[in-house]
Amino acid sequence: MKLVTTLYRQFQHLVHEVAKFGIVGLLGLVVDLPIYNWLVFNNPLVLADSGIGMLHHKPLTAKLISTTVATVATYLGNRYWTWRHRERSGLHREYVLFFVLNGIGLLIAAGCLAFSRYVLDLHSWLSDNIAANFVGLGLGTLFRFWSYRKFVFREEIALDEVEHAPAREASAVAEQVELDGESTGDLPVVR
Numbered sequence: 001m002k003l004v005t006t007l008y009r010q011f012q013h014l015v016h017e018v019a020k021f022g023i024v025g026l027l028g029l030v031v032d033l034p035i036y037n038w039l040v041f042n043n044p045l046v047l048a049d050s051g052i053g054m055l056h057h058k059p060l061t062a063k064l065i066s067t068t069v070a071t072v073a074t075y076l077g078n079r080y081w082t083w084r085h086r087e088r089s090g091l092h093r094e095y096v097l098f099f100v101l102n103g104i105g106l107l108i109a110a111g112c113l114a115f116s117r118y119v120l121d122l123h124s125w126l127s128d129n130i131a132a133n134f135v136g137l138g139l140g141t142l143f144r145f146w147s148y149r150k151f152v153f154r155e156e157i158a159l160d161e162v163e164h165a166p167a168r169e170a171s172a173v174a175e176q177v178e179l180d181g182e183s184t185g186d187l188p189v190v191r
Contacts, residue, residue, distance in 0.1 A: 017082060017083070017149070018145070020081055020082040021078065021082050021145055021148075023077075024074050024077035024078050024081065024082055025074065025141055027073055027074065027077055028070040028071070028073055028074040028077075029070070029133070029137070031066075031069055031070040031073050032066045032067055032069070032070035032133070033066075033129070033133060035062075035065065035066035035069055035070075036062050036063055036065075036066035036128075036132070036133070037053075037125065037129070038053060039053050039054060039055040039062035039065060039066065040053045040055055040056050040059050040062045040125075040128065041053050041056070041125045041128075042054075042056075043125070059113055059117055059128060059132075060110050060113065060114060063106070063109060063110050063113055063132055064106065064110070067102070067106045067109070071098070071099060071102045074102075075095065075098050075099075075102075078098075078148060078153070079094065079098075079153070082153075083148070083149075083153035086153040086154070087154075089154065094152050094153070097151055097152045098148065098152050101143075101144065101147040101148065101151060101152065102144065104140075104143065104147070105140035105141070105143050105144045106140070108136055108139050108140040108143060109132050109133070109136030109137055109139075109140045110132070110136070111136065112131045112132060112135045112136030112139070113128060113131045113132035113136060115131065116128065116130070116131030116132075117131075
């Protein structure tokens with residue numbers, strides 16, 4: 001029965017991580033999409049092809065800029081919310097790895113956009129957004145979730161420690177008080 005309980009708790013924990021990662025990803029999308037569409041189509045609302053933006057003929061550069069801005073927001077959300085239960089391994093190390101792995105995710109999205117633009121010769125706002133922000137982002141997101149868990153936010157604190165740390169601390173203090181009271185015969189001393 002303990003095995004089933006452990007597996008259930010691990011699955012439940014993974015579901016919570018995936019949900020939080022998804023919400024942070026949506027925040028990144030809310031940052032990424034308007035910037036990309038403003039730079040390429042002069043329309044941050046992503047409603048239709050409303051013109052030619054300042055980087056209309058450089059969609060990959062526009063994607064690089066929009067994704068870089070979104071990466072800052074998603075790093076903060078993932079570090080301090082999605083994987084806050086994982087040990088800190090140094091801001092510099094985490095930030096560099098996060099950006100490198102996010103760069104690989106960006107290459108996945110940019111590859112889909114480049115294929116759409118330069119192989120299929122599709123240049124509309126709809127084809128760009130489907131290629132980069134639906135197909136590319138979807139594939140990149142799968143890679144990011146796996147790689148962030150594996151390489152950036154590696155060390156996981158045991159679930160029991162996260163969920164029951166305050167209760168364990170109180171229990172340890174109570175045990176110490178009890179031991180002090182028994183060993184000296186005096187009033188308990190809390191250390």
